Amino acid sequence: MKSSLYWIGCFIGALSCQQPDRSASVPQAEYAIAIHGGAGTIVKENMTPDLENAYREALDNALTIGEDVLKNGGTAMDAVEQTIIYLEDSPLFNAGKGAVLTYDGLAELDASFMDGATQNAGAVGGMQIIRNPILAARAVMEQSPHVFLTGKGAEQFAIEQGLDTVPNTYFITERRLEAWKQTHPDNPPPKTGILKTTRPVTDYYGTVGCVALDRAGNLAAGTSTGGMNDKRYNRIGDSPVIGAGTYADNATCAVSCTGHGEYFIRYAVAYDLSARMAYLKEDVATAANYIINQRLVEKGATGGLIAVDHNGQIALPFNTPGMYRGYARPGERYVGIYKEE
Amino acid sequence: MKSSLYWIGCFIGALSCQQPDRSASVPQAEYAIAIHGGAGTIVKENMTPDLENAYREALDNALTIGEDVLKNGGTAMDAVEQTIIYLEDSPLFNAGKGAVLTYDGLAELDASFMDGATQNAGAVGGMQIIRNPILAARAVMEQSPHVFLTGKGAEQFAIEQGLDTVPNTYFITERRLEAWKQTHPDNPPPKTGILKTTRPVTDYYGTVGCVALDRAGNLAAGTSTGGMNDKRYNRIGDSPVIGAGTYADNATCAVSCTGHGEYFIRYAVAYDLSARMAYLKEDVATAANYIINQRLVEKGATGGLIAVDHNGQIALPFNTPGMYRGYARPGERYVGIYKEE
Numbered sequence: 165m166k167s168s169l170y171w172i173g174c175f176i177g178a179l180s181c182q183q184p185d186r187s188a189s190v191p192q193a194e195y196a197i198a199i200h201g202g203a204g205t206i207v208k209e210n211m212t213p214d215l216e217n218a219y220r221e222a223l224d225n226a227l228t229i230g231e232d233v234l235k236n237g238g239t240a241m242d243a244v245e246q247t248i249i250y251l252e253d254s255p256l257f258n259a260g261k262g263a264v265l266t267y268d269g270l271a272e273l274d275a276s277f278m279d280g281a282t283q284n285a286g287a288v289g290g291m292q293i294i295r296n297p298i299l300a301a302r303a304v305m306e307q308s309p310h311v312f313l314t315g316k317g318a319e320q321f322a323i324e325q326g327l328d329t330v331p332n333t334y335f336i337t338e339r340r341l342e343a344w345k346q347t348h349p350d351n352p353p354p355k356t357g358i359l360k361t362t363r364p365v366t367d368y369y370g371t372v373g374c375v376a377l378d379r380a381g382n383l384a385a386g387t388s389t390g391g392m393n394d395k396r397y398n399r400i401g402d403s404p405v406i407g408a409g410t411y412a413d414n415a416t417c418a419v420s421c422t423g424h425g426e427y428f429i430r431y432a433v434a435y436d437l438s439a440r441m442a443y444l445k446e447d448v449a450t451a452a453n454y455i456i457n458q459r460l461v462e463k464g465a466t467g468g469l470i471a472v473d474h475n476g477q478i479a480l481p482f483n484t485p486g487m488y489r490g491y492a493r494p495g496e497r498y499v500g501i502y503k504e505e
Numbered sequence: 506m507k508s509s510l511y512w513i514g515c516f517i518g519a520l521s522c523q524q525p526d527r528s529a530s531v532p533q534a535e536y537a538i539a540i541h542g543g544a545g546t547i548v549k550e551n552m553t554p555d556l557e558n559a560y561r562e563a564l565d566n567a568l569t570i571g572e573d574v575l576k577n578g579g580t581a582m583d584a585v586e587q588t589i590i591y592l593e594d595s596p597l598f599n600a601g602k603g604a605v606l607t608y609d610g611l612a613e614l615d616a617s618f619m620d621g622a623t624q625n626a627g628a629v630g631g632m633q634i635i636r637n638p639i640l641a642a643r644a645v646m647e648q649s650p651h652v653f654l655t656g657k658g659a660e661q662f663a664i665e666q667g668l669d670t671v672p673n674t675y676f677i678t679e680r681r682l683e684a685w686k687q688t689h690p691d692n693p694p695p696k697t698g699i700l701k702t703t704r705p706v707t708d709y710y711g712t713v714g715c716v717a718l719d720r721a722g723n724l725a726a727g728t729s730t731g732g733m734n735d736k737r738y739n740r741i742g743d744s745p746v747i748g749a750g751t752y753a754d755n756a757t758c759a760v761s762c763t764g765h766g767e768y769f770i771r772y773a774v775a776y777d778l779s780a781r782m783a784y785l786k787e788d789v790a791t792a793a794n795y796i797i798n799q800r801l802v803e804k805g806a807t808g809g810l811i812a813v814d815h816n817g818q819i820a821l822p823f824n825t826p827g828m829y830r831g832y833a834r835p836g837e838r839y840v841g842i843y844k845e846e
Contacts, residue, residue: 278771283771283772283804284771285770285771289655289741290655290656290658308738309767310736310738310740310767311766311767311770311771312740312741312742312746312770313738313739313740313741314630314631314655314656314739314741315631315655315656315657315739316656316739317631317737317738317739317740318738318739320738321737321738395651396658396662397649397651397654397658397659397661397662398654398655398656398657398658398659399651399653399654399658400630400653400654400655401653405653405746405747405748406746406749406770406771406773407746407748407749407770407773407776408747408748411773425652426650426651426652429626429652429653429747429748430619430624430625430626430652430747431624432747432748432752432773432776435748435773435776435777435780436776436780439773439776439777439780439784440784443780443781443784443785444784463624
């Protein structure tokens with residue numbers, strides 16, 4: 165039995181120790197959805213008006229797709245899936261069509277999916293021929309006893325599940341191929357040699373992600389990516405790692421990360437957000453802001469995340485110059501690219 | 506500036522709210538090491554005296570190897586590495602030589618490694634020809650900018666790092682081959698078809714792991730496995746997933762898990778132990794016991810973990826009938842297999 169000192173301590177703690185619980189101070193949203201299309205050195209000087217408009221339009225379209233699902237009583241999982249399919253099919257983002265190329269000039273795709281109600285999860289890494297990796301991640305979750313499949317095995321499973329295959333060239337856009345050719349003048353590249361990155365890794369962490377809360381109060385999260393530019397050795401980043409790039413728990417939040425994946429794995433960023441909310445009783449904005457703008461900054465790690473809690477509160481922090489992002493709630497719509505907007 | 510109410514609250518909290526900090530109530534150990542060789546339905550009825558002795562001797566030898574490193578002022582990382590190499594080379598455990606076989610009759614190995622001082626980490630998944638996967642995981646950590654490499658790429662990287670290769674048959678013991686043949690009467694197995702497991706997945710979660718604290722106060726953790734019996738589709742379990750099967754942070758603990766890997770990924774078990782210690786101020790035994798014997802039991806997940814904190818306190822909880830395990834500290838040595846010993 166808890167002593168009276170315990171309760172006195174908790175009462176005083178509630179008065180003074182805690183961050184204000186912002187999520188409790190606003191009404192519960194009926195539904196909510198947030199998306200990202202990657203973080204990095206995304207600055208206005210490097211952007212043409214046409215390209216900027218194309219990004220804004222794509223983010224807006226993606227939100228509409230997800231919001232329509234939620235508005236009509238669909239599940240958070242379906243909203244996440246449909247939204248990410250659109251972002252994967254768009255050549256603008258580093259996921260599905262438009263993925264960056266590996267050292268060997270191929271698109272190699274990772275994705276993950278998590279259901280906040282059951283905490284079931286699925287992930288795929290290093291796939292080259294499945295058109296929509298997010299569908300493969302969801303199929304792993306729903307149709308297999310496993311969480312994480314990779315490479316040819318993941319592709320075989322996806323094919324047996326009836327998912328569409330494409331040649332690897334389907335994913336490769338002119339823009340990515342040109343970028344690859346510039347950094348690989350000795351085409352074909354040597355097959356051995358030490359790891360090297362020919363452009364700063366802080367350049368652009370392309371990833372797409374979506375988190376959603378549906379009218380039934382369930383959360384879901386998904387993330388999809390082509391990974392790091394010029395990656396080698398079947399490198400896997402944080403996107404398909406449950407707890408690093410993606411997490412969902414109805415008791416706390418749904419979260420999808422984007423950034424320098426190695427750091428997001430080492431600091432278990434996605435699960436850490438959930439843990440801070442559960443154990444420190446921080447609200448989603450406070451916890452997400454602390455992780456991205458304090459903890460990761462101290463470690464020299466760049467990136468951002470999107471998160472939604474069980475009340476529909478949304479956080480979109482990033483510590484890079486820009487992050488393609490947006491959210492929608494009943495009567496609200498926001499799309500942003502640069503830091504100040 | 507913090508208000509006086511804050512400090513009064515904290516003072517009262519320290520008197521009454523917290524779990525007792527057992528790690529602070531015992532003297533700091535100069536060094537400490539703990540190991541596991543997997544958890545599962547390990548019961549005396551299924552064991553011959555000779556086999557039991559062989560397991561006890563192997564666990565004892567492994568502890569001696571690691572303890573010698575620490576006693577002589579070596580690093581926790583070297584102790585973890587040397588101990589796991591011994592366990593990988595032993596045919597008794599499901600890691601390296603003696604790994605269980607995949608659906609296709611191959612050994613497919615995963616491993617991970619983490620340094621508590623820097624929180625650098627390395628992991629490899631689905632390797633078939635590198636003799637000691639733990640060396641590959643450490644090489645990824647120390648010699649690449651990445652954390653997680655898989656399949657042929659991971660093998661290529663390990664080869665470039667000068668690690669020993671072996672034919673896949675090196676890993677396959679008579680015992681594992683006989684087990685595989687019994688469940689695969691139609692040899693060779695069909696290449697397609699739905700996932701099936703031909704023995705209960707609760708049977709035996711073979712994994713080996715080691716955690717250590719060195720005289721300099723640094724923690725390290727490593728895990729290595731052949732994964733789940735009869736696994737398909739390049740399935741990856743929790744062992745190579747940083748935050749799920751392995752974690753190390755000098756501020757909290759070093760931990761290596763063994764069990765039904767899919768659950769350990771979904772609940773980010775290794776990082777959760779660290780998070781509970783950091784955020785709830787639980788000691789390592791309280792936090793580890795809660796996760797394994799309450800949280801995971803409620804979720805229907807079986808397995809165990811080994812952990813050591815920065816004071817040399819050790820926890821070895823498991824919720825299965827047995828777990829191959831042991832630990833050593835100055836003047837102390839323990840080896841156990843079954844629940845009650």
